[in-house]
């Protein structure tokens with residue numbers, strides 16, 4: 001059986017939109033499993049071992065947590081057309097963190113009191129901080145300046161080609177797209193205002209929007225769990241001998257995000273490189289699953 005690309009996501013998720021766009025750029029077929037926007041996520045947690053953020057990609061018994069490792073795995077398995085060039089990963093982290101936080105403030109300042117209280121309670125647990133709409137409203141004027149400065153970088157970056165990397169879409173475009181797409185979808189008038197007088201960025205936005213999402217086919221969450229049970233992890237993995245942690249294959253470890261959604265995931269280390277951590281987890285009826293995380297933005301310790 002060929003291992004299908006399964007994306008656990010929901011349609012309004014900006015981080016998921018990065019992956020959907022990459023599927024479009026590479027012309028890939030994929031299965032879509034819709035997961036809840038707030039906890040509980042009973043069909044996701046058995047696969048990840050505790051990681052709750054969205055999206056998660058699954059290929060058989062391999063589970064990829066965080067868009068950094070999801071996008072890297074798609075590029076590895078489907079290298080044509082190539083999208084990762086230069087310092088794209090650094091651009092990706094900037095767009096995921098600094099730019100995303102500016103987008104969050106702009107969007108929730110705009111949505112204000114319309115945000116459901118269950119969502120607020122869930123996101124307070126996710127971040128460990130109050131979800132304070134009035135603080136976001138107070139921060140919005142400053143965050144608008146930040147957002148506009150980032151959009152100005154886009155305008156400059158598009159001076160020599162249709163895309164940030166030149167003539168073809170690159171990972172930098174995918175990373176930046178998340179913020180432009182989300183603001184456009186959640187607060188369209190603010191997005192238009194942020195892009196006034198930036199004609200190259202406006203044309204880029206239309207160009208990326210026209211790429212689409214590849215070939216999407218819905219899948220039931222139970223079928224995704226079944227696909228994990230039916231498969232074995234793709235690879236044995238290798239642990240780099242000179243890793244600064246001194247950790248070795250077979251060590252019992254814990255991985256968690258360093259920003260928000262820091263639920264710990266426990267497992268046995270099977271792969272450790274400069275950009276990836278892979279744990280083996282025994283999941284009862286699901287047998288062994290390999291759960292993959294990026295290195296940047298995650299904390300790895302021995303249990």
Ligand SMILES: N[C@@H](CCC(=O)N[C@@H](CS)C(=O)NCC(=O)O)C(=O)O
Pocket residue numbers: 013014015016036037038039052053054055065066067068096126261
């Ligand atoms: N660094 C993560 C961030 C993912 C993230 O923040 N996702 C949001 C949705 S777009 C999330 O998980 N929110 C909480 C939830 O959906 O439960 C990544 O790149 O995948």
